[in-house]
Amino acid sequence: MVESALVDWSRLQFALTAGYHWLFVPLTLGLAIIMATMESVYVVTGDEFWKKTAKFWIKIFGINFAVGIATGIILEFEFGTNWSNYSWFVGDIFGAPLAIEGILAFFMEATFFAVMFFGWDKVSKRFHLAATWLTGIGAAVSAIWILIANAWMQHPVGMEFNPDTVRHEMVDFWALVLNPVAISKFFHSVFSGWMTGAIFVIGISCWYLLKKREVRFALASIRVAAIVGIIGTLAVMLSGDSSGVHVAKYQPMKLAAAEGLMDGGKRAPFSIVPGVEVPGVLSILATHDIDGYVPGINNLLDGYTTPDGKAIPSAEEKIARGEEAIKAFGQYRTLKDSDPAAAAEAREILDKNIEYFGYGYIDSRDELVPPVGLVYWAFRVMVGLGGALLLLMFVVLWAEWKKRLADIKWLQWAALFSIPLVYIAGQAGWIVAEVGRQPWVIEGLLPVKAAVSSVSVGAVQTTFFLFVAIFTLFLVIELRILTKAIKKGPEIDKQ
Amino acid sequence: MITYEFLQQYWWFLIALLGGLLVFLLFVQGGNALIFLAGKNEQERELIINSTGRKWELTFTTLVTFGGAFFASFPLFYSTSFGGAYWVWILILITFVFQAVSYEFQSKAGNLLGKTPFRIFLTLNGCLAPLLIGTAVGTFYTGSQFVVDKGAVGNIAAPVISRWANNWHGLEAVAEPFNVAFGLMVMCLAITLGALYLINNIDNDKLSAQLRRSLMASFGGFLVMLLYVVYNLLTMEGFAVAADGQIVMESGKYLHNFLQMPVVLAMFLVGAVLLVAGVAMTLLKKEFNRGIWLAGPGTVLAVMALFMIAGYNNTAYYPSTMDLQDSLTLANSCSSQFTLKTMAVVSLIIPFVVAYIAYFWRQMDKKSLTTEELKNADKY
Known part of the structure; x- marks a missing residue:
């Protein structure tokens, strides 16, 4: 019997690693664009000020980068160490993007990161600029492949179950790569990184303004960051919109949980907070049609008929199938060796019910509902903070445009305090995506409890607390080093 | 004609190649093992750290890609070994995690612990990572205790396919002297390569003399371990796949593999000769500093040959001593033909990747690292 404690601790460990990883990755993605833009200005104008500005942010980038790598390697190997059944059951599909990520993206990042840091006097200006851009592009390319892998877990496509090898096997590589969920997920995640980088740069720069230090540097940084951030946030909203439609289509239970929608229907209302609803808006968001049908949790458990007449079976029927x-x-x-005819019959039954294979491991309908409260609130935190931060960036950019930013103290404080908020928004987003799809590790095909490794609960607890200690130590050290480096500043004014 | 069998062999070749490159790039770890042994003062230690520090990400990335490629091409190994030999892999990961942050953190103000602990982390990773990886690879020849039952997926209450058959979860590998010797061999090899790399990459006479002494010691250790490992490898029983697909014990299997695959034997011998030549020339000629460019490629060839005798010529590369028939072979642990073929197409970009790495490596290392450069330029 797979112990539920083993499943819980394994999930907690993965969540911990992924959560920490996503503290460092978005800044890498966003800061890369900002500093590469600054260095481009330097190469075009030849103004040393921009070189120094870029160099300061590159230094910050470097401090942050290492911890992202450290948490990333653990994530990759945890698929094997803690989710070994998963690794075989879908490794034929899932391993490919991971390997491509390594070959295509990581070597690019590793090579050009070293050139960017140590190559200022070793390669030409333009070469160096290329290296800075390629470091950032490498990071984005790596995001493509890991998100293709993640999207496949949310909406598995391009595969067939092979009972002889006992796994899903890839039959269409391009279906995997061009999975619509992957595309919106990629843009949503990468642009949320731009947003993180922008808020980070704006917040730190505003700290300099508050201290009346490095004013030229701070204002220049804010201009670049606010533009990158506004573009990023608008793109996050657009991709978030298509994400919503995909979730409604492929993971309706996740959407129902995120909305706390018990009983759905046409003209489904959008809940702003419990008790405050806007009629019809959820239908628009989920189907781009005010009369669109959105099933609620009860509909999904009891079974329902879609507007185009398709009967969706009840939880019990899915479990039975x-x-x-x-x-x-x-x-x-x-029977396959002893009685081929009977085996063929069994195969037919298997093929007929394969789309519900994972439901066979589910004990009761309750298991099929993700934790509604957590997903509901995480969604509101993500969207609410995203909107507020977009507004903040517009105001900051407007104030800078009017040459007044240096005087508006409250705005500087607001920008500084928005730094933790952008991280909370990012974490909340992943909670919606990952907690919202429980109990599935692969939607409909494999629940988490059939995916874990056969190791003891004690072993997973030990590594969990070990990782908590290590990651927290690294985080504390990183924050201290960042604080010192920021306090020291780019020292452009002194030069 | 590209058959399923050809693709399996091709992917094992790539695994061997990545394994070979990884061991070569462990010169970063080997160099770090010498931070305190060869670096006698702050200046010398800084030189060592900044020299390996400009390459560590390549080693790290090769490790990650090695893992990713293994996952994509032989997923049953990924699930069986990583999920089973849990503690070994977790230990390896932890040493690399500490290494990843230590370069950036060690010299920065506000790093909480000061310089020395981070340098100790680098040194620990420098010794332990090659030792543990080597010990884990030793089990490719001696076997591990696990069972694989793909039918378990049909058992709703206990669907796990691969199960480790003892509670040590990989730590039991150290009870086998061969595995430990294999680990020590890889560790001494990494230090040897590290010393050779630093001699080439750093322009500092005093440090160079100290590194040559370290080189002599590590190479001596390496030779002893190599002789022990090779003697045992050639005389031990191996895990052969019979014509009917059954796994059987065959005495002298790895010797037979060498003899039946002369190309692999030649790779191993040429690799060994290059390695010895690189070290010998460095030790004999004071002004010779290009040993790494002989020993490095030599290492790649020799390690590839060791992977090849583990997996080619009808051999079970990850044997189970619990139940021989559960041993992993290229055929029973690989991905589907479609995936192997798709990934084979992807692998065609590897030469391009190697080429740009080599190009930038040359660009960056045209001049050897000096104390002078560290005074003026960006450094760790």
Whole structure:
């Protein structure tokens, strides 16, 4: 029996690693664009000021980069160490993007990172600029591949189950790569990185303004960051919109949980906070049609008929069909050598019910509902903070445009305090995406409890607390080093 | 004709190549093992750290890609070994995690612990990572205790396919002297390569003399371990795949693999000769500092040959001593033909990647690192 404690601790460990990883990655993605833009200005204008400005942010980038790498390697290997059944069951599909990520993106990042840091006097100006851009592009390319992998777990496409090898096998690489969920996820995540980088740069620069130090540097940094940030946030909103439609289509339970929608229907209302609803808006967001049908949690559990007449089975029926699929799979395995005719029959039953295979592991309908409160509030935190931060960036850019930013203290304080908020928004986003798809590690095909490794709960607890200690130590040190480096500043005024 | 079998062999070749490159690039770890041994003062230690510090990400990335490529091409190994030999892999990861942050953190103001602890982390990773990776690879020849039952997926209550058959979860590998010797061999090799790399990359006579002494010691250790490992490898029983697909013990299997695959034997011998030549020339000629460019490629060739005798010629590369028939072979642990083929197309960009790495490596290392440069330029 797979212990539920083992599943919980394994999930907690993965969540911890992924959560910490996403503290460092978005800044890498966003800061890369900002500092590369600054260096481009330097190369075009030849103004040393821009070189020094870029160099300061590159230094900050470097401090942050290492911890992202450290948490990233653990994530990759945790698929094997803690989710070994998953690794075999879907490794045929999932391993490919991970390997491509390494070959295509990581070497690019690693090579050009070293050139960017140590190559100022070793390669030409233009070469160096190329290296800075390529470091950032490498980071974005790596995001493409890991998000293709993640999107496949949310909406599995391009594969077939093979009962002989007992796994899903890739049959269409391009379906995997061009998975619509992957595309919106990529833009949503990468542009949220731009937003993070922008808020970070604006916040720190405003700190200099508050201290009346490095004013030229701060204002110049804010101009670049606010533009990058506004573009990023608008793109986050656009990709978030298409993400919403995809979730409604492929993971309706996640959407229902994120909305706390018990009973759905046409003209479904959007809940701003509990008790405050806007009629019809959820239907618009989910289907781009005010009369669109959005199922609620109860509909999904009881079964319903879609507007185009498709009958969606109830939880019990899905579970029964899943059990039938798993049973037929067992019969196929036992009979395939001794009684090919009976095996073929079992195979037919398996194929007929394969889309509900994962439901066979589910014990009761309650298991199919993700934690509604957490997902509901995480969604509101993400969207609410995203909107507020966009507004803040517009105001900052407007104030700078009017040459008044240096005098508006409250705005400088607001920008400084928005730094933690952008991180909270990012974490909340991943909570919606990942907690919202429980109990599935692969939507409909494999629940988390059938995906874990066979290790003891104690072993996972030990590594969990070890990782908590290590990551927290690194985070504290990074924050201290960042603070010192920021306090020291680019020292452009003194030069 | 590109058959399924060809693709399996091709992917094992790539795994061997990545393995070979990884061991070569462990010169970063080997160099770090010498921070305190060869670096006698702050200036010398800084030189060592900044020399390996400009290459560490390549080693790290090669490790990650090695893992990713193994996942994509032989996923049953990924799930069986990583999920089973849990503690070994976790330990390896932790040493690399500490290494990843230590370069950036060690010399920065506000790093909480001061310089020395981070340098100790680098040194620990420098010794332990090659030792543990080597010990883990040793089990490719001696086997591990695990069972694989793909049918388990049909058992709703206990669907896990691969199970480790003891509670040590990989730590038991150290009970086998061969595995430990293999680990020590890789560790001494990494230090040897580290010393050779630093001699080439740093322009400092005093440090160079100290590094040559370290080189002599590590190479001596390496030779002893190599002889032990090779003797045992050639005389031990190996895990062969019979014509009917059954796994059987065959005495002298790895010797037979060498003899039946003369190209692999030649790779191993040429690799060993290059390695010895690189070290010998460095030790014999004071002004010779290009040893790494002989020993490095030599290492790649020799390590590739070791992977090849583990997996080619009908050999089970990840044997189970619990149940021989559960041993992993290229055929029973690989991805589908479609995935291997798709990934084979992707692999065609590897030469391009190697080329740009080599180009920028040359650009960056035209001049050796000096104390002077560290005074004026960006550094760790």
